[in-house]
Amino acid sequence: xxxxxxxxxxxxxxxxLRATEARCRILELLHETHEHYTPxxxxxxxxxxxxxxxxxxxxxxxxxxxxxxxxxxxxxxDGHTRYDVNTEPHxxxxxxxxxxxxxxxVEGPLERLRPTALFEEEEDEVAAWSVGDVHLEFHGVxxxxxxxxxxxxxxxx
Numbered sequence: 001x002x003x004x005x006x007x008x009x010x011x012x013x014x015x016x017l018r019a020t021e022a023r024c025r026i027l028e029l030l031h032e033t034h035e036h037y038t039p040x041x042x043x044x045x046x047x048x049x050x051x052x053x054x055x056x057x058x059x060x061x062x063x064x065x066x067x068x069x070x071x072x073x074x075x076x077x078d079g080h081t082r083y084d085v086n087t088e089p090h091x092x093x094x095x096x097x098x099x100x101x102x103x104x105x106v107e108g109p110l111e112r113l114r115p116t117a118l119f120e121e122e123e124d125e126v127a128a129w130s131v132g133d134v135h136l137e138f139h140g141v142x143x144x145x146x147x148x149x150x151x152x153x154x155x156x157x
Contacts, residue, residue, distance in 0.1 A: 015068035016155045022061045030071060030085035036092070036101045038080045057097065076101065077137055091135060095142035097149075 008027045009019040017023065030037070039046065039058055044053055053061075062083060064096055066073045069087055076082040076096050086103050093102045113129065115122045141149070 011070060012065075012068075015070060017064060017068055020061070022053050022057050023065060025053065026061055026065060027056070027070065027085065030083065034103070036076060036082045036084050038076075038082055042083070074135065077139070089134070091137065093138045093140065095145055096139050097141055097145040100144075101144050102142075105134065124150070 005024060005028070008024050008031070012023050013028070025046060027043065028044070029049070029051075035041075035045075039055070039062060042062075043053065043055060043058055046058075052062040062071070062073070065071045066083070068150070070085075072084045072087050074084065075081055076092075078099065082101075088149070090103045090105055093104045094100070113126050113131065115126045
């Protein structure tokens, strides 16, 4: 999605929020980078762009934008709260080395939920659950880290 200021303003106002400078800066950063920032990482990224916000302003606006459904909040593999501009149902591919996170979808039907072999006696309980949200994380090594590892291997060989 394009992320010019006018479109961001419209997105914000469609959710019955005021299109403040802080909200526009946050959405602009997320739309342009497609990163999954923690608040601290976002604060630093905004500072580097010459568009700093106070930590209080950032937290207040992240909460408002998440409540309005313009961004999603989730706990990343590192245990930190992260924010994502992609509010559609999706999953994440996470690099085990650098922590980079990429949005991915899963095609095809998922099998029904079943307990692991160690807890097979809980099959009735698992079958009785009503599942609302699903969030999967796939862990691997990103292309940049793979290239770096290959370069290091060549250097030490």
